[in-house]
Amino acid sequence: MADNGSPAERGQPIIRLRGIRNAFGRQVVHDKLDLDVRRGEIIALVGGSGTGKSVLLRTIVGLNRPAAGSIEVFGKQILGMPAVERRKVEQRWGILFQNGALFSSLTVAQNIQVPLKEHLGLKGPILDEIAALKIALAGLPPEAGDKYPSELSGGMKKRAGLARALALDPEIVFLDEPTAGLDPIGAAAFDQLIADLRDSIGFTVFLVTHDLDTLATVCDRIAVLGEKRVMVVGTMEEMLQQTHPWIVEYFHGPRGRAALDAKARNEARLEG
Amino acid sequence: MxxxxxxxxxxxxxxxxxxxxxxxxxxxxxxxxxxxxxxxxxxxxxxxxxxxxxxxxxxxxxxxxxxxxxxxxxxxxxxxxxxxxxxxxxxxxxxxxxxxxxxxxxxxxxxDRPVPEKPRGHGRIARMIDGFGRSVSLAGKESLSLISFLGETIAALFRLVFLHPGRFRLTSTFAQAQKAGLEAMPIVGLISFLIGIVIAYQGVDQLAMFGAQIFVVNLVAISVLRELGILLAAIVIAGRSGSSFTAQIGSMKLNEEVDAMRTLGLDPIEVLVVPRVLALMIMLPCLAFFADMMGLTGGMLMSWGVLGIPPDVFMNRLADSVSWKTFAVGIVKAPFFAVTIAVVGCLEGLRVEGSSESVGQRTTQSVVKGIFLVIVLDAAFSIFFATVGI
Structure with missing residues (x-):
């Protein structure tokens, strides 16, 4: 797919974090944090409250400058990059903020067109066509395009935010708690949407979540944040074999077991 | 081929x-x-x-x-x-x-799916007439809702005073009084002082043509005490506090804090509106008095500098030209202006809906309406005073 690179490039790190240190005043959030994200995967960042999941996401996309460390995206150093180059990199990723962060004075369609106009200078009817296409890809009804964010439900806002994040057909999509605040059916549908889009558009997904169902059903790998660094990275199966008390409690607790049972039931149904 | x-x-x-x-x-x-x-x-x-x-x-x-x-x-x-x-x-x-x-x-x-067709609009003239009709009916509705909100506020005030004095929020009232009144003193004082200077200076120019420079004292005293002191204070407060009332209450509305209050059995009018209205009712007369004094000081300094009228002569002349009635006519308007500004500010805040853009629109509305109503009221007072001969 688009810019997904040759088969040899697949599985190569698209984001490479080394020795990241984040501190607010005296409080150190991350120290000597390393993480690799592979091209084309869906990776989830989990961790207890206050372990700095959102801070790490904001650090990668440049909303927060780390005190030390290096961030490589698409094989290029991000920190200290000249503004012009930086804009080019920004065109290659899309971000879904926790509450959608849609511009409230613009309709959904206009929200989607903002990056198209700003980065590509597009004009004319193609703008409406692309907006309609993204609205459909994000699973929104066609009439949602003319609505303002205040007229949308929470789930629709997330979908509209995703549509805006996808406007430039990014290679990486960052999702901050994509299913928080959605009902279980809506959350499952959103998970499926992300998995489907990954398969068709072929982007890499980096998501921060607390949703064990998301972890069990769509994530290729899980990175656990704790003790100021990434403690382990691996598949769900690998997580279940960990012995760290927090990880054991997280994945073997009642909610963790329920999510895994649900996944097993689903798979059995599909096979049977 | x-x-x-x-x-x-x-x-x-x-x-x-x-x-x-x-x-x-x-x-x-x-x-x-x-x-x-x-x-x-x-x-x-x-x-x-x-x-x-x-x-x-x-x-x-x-x-x-x-x-x-x-x-x-x-x-x-x-x-x-x-x-x-x-x-x-x-x-x-x-x-x-x-x-x-x-x-x-x-x-x-x-x-790929059919895009829903947008409804076709009417012609330009039809839209203009439609728009005019809508704004007239809107203005009517707005006046009604303002009057009904004023009524609710007064009812809540009486309820607090006579039925549940314990529920009255003294701390909140004083906090608002400090923010809206005390902290506005420098700007109100400076503006009034400068206006006093301007009136004295312009007045002297004109009065000198008749050799009646000394009447500049009457000019400054009557214009500042009757109209300008209170008007300036009210306009500054409408811009400063009316807008902040709207923005505060509006943000609380967006954050569902107002709804939370209702579910906890708190009446937003008692909690949010009454303290603000009372605070302005207490503080605006004080600010108007302060504005009067600063305006007179400005006029006095200017008369001294340009005309060589020494302060003691100015004071004597002042005592002759105005009575306490002139001062009272100005200051009596202050509580009415205060209620207007506070009620408009709070009502617009409670009307915020949906998005942050709405907070901005409502804040603008609050300042524009506040100043407009203050001036309308002032005109009404002038007619009233002229009729009863004060």
Missing amino acids: SATRVDASGLLRLVDRQGGLRAELSGRWVVANVAGLERALTALPGESRKGGGPVGGRALEIDLSAVEAIDTVGAWLVHRTAARWQRAGGEPLITGVNEDYEVLLGQVAKA
Whole structure:
């Protein structure tokens, strides 16, 4: 797919974090944090409250400058990059903020067109066509395009935010708690949407979540944040074999077991 | 019979063959190139007016095998071209599709759906008349809701004073009084002082023509005490505190804090509106008095500097030219202006709905309405005082 690179490039790190240190005043959030994200995967960042999941996401996309460390995206150093180059990199990723962060004075369609106009200078009817296409890809009804964010439900806002994040057909999509605040059916549908889009558009997904169902059903790998660094990275199966008390409690607790049972039931149904 | 046309940008090669056309796509069919892609597609029949000839039932083969990269927008353009060809009665066929492209084309085809038609608008004159009618009816409704809100506030105030004095929020009232009154003193004082100077200076110029410079004292005293002191204070407060009432209450409304209050059995009018109204009712007369004094000081200093009227002469003359009635006529208006400003500010805040943009609109409305109503009230007071002969 688009810019997904040759088969040899697949599985190569698209984001490479080394020795990241984040501190607010005296409080150190991350120290000597390393993480690799592979091209084309869906990776989830989990961790207890206050372990700095959102801070790490904001650090990668440049909303927060780390005190030390290096961030490589698409094989290029991000920190200290000249503004012009930086804009080019920004065109290659899309971000879904926790509450959608849609511009409230613009309709959904206009929200989607903002990056198209700003980065590509597009004009004319193609703008409406692309907006309609993204609205459909994000699973929104066609009439949602003319609505303002205040007229949308929470789930629709997330979908509209995703549509805006996808406007430039990014290679990486960052999702901050994509299913928080959605009902279980809506959350499952959103998970499926992300998995489907990954398969068709072929982007890499980096998501921060607390949703064990998301972890069990769509994530290729899980990175656990704790003790100021990434403690382990691996598949769900690998997580279940960990012995760290927090990880054991997280994945073997009642909610963790329920999510895994649900996944097993689903798979059995599909096979049977 | 075969002709080849290559698009200049190297994105499309059109081969005219017997029985149909073959479009060989190459290069990067991605959103960043979309302008070039659209231009390249105009070479196809049916895509533009100048495009090469009728579609007629011919076959069109779109070959993707040489494409370097394609994304949703590129896939959309391919899909759209094929769909248009089909509608025009031709037979489109997409070839050279690998697995990835197929998934992508499938997604895009699924996303292609009729766009709902927007309702057609009326003519310009009809819209103008419609707009005028709406704004008249809106103005009527607004006045009614302002009066009803004023009534609710007064009712809440009486309830607090006579039925539940314990529920009265003294701390909140004093905090508002400090923010809206005490902290506004520097700006109100400075403006009044400067206006006093301006009036004295302009007045002397005119009065000197009659050799009546000494009357500048009467001019400054009457204009500042009767009108300007209180008006300036009220306008500054409408801009400063009316707007902040709206923004505070509006943000609380957006954050569902006002709803939370209702569910906890707290009346937002008692908790939010009454303390603000009372605070302004106490503070605006004080500010008006302060503005009067600063205005007179400005006039006095200017008379001394330009005319050489020493302060003691100015004071004597002041005592002769005005009575306490002149002062009272000005200051008596202050509580009425205060209630107007506070009630408008709070009402607009409670009307905030939906988005942060609404907070901005309501804040503007609050200041504009506040100042407008203050001036309307002032005119009404003038007529009243003239009629009763004060």
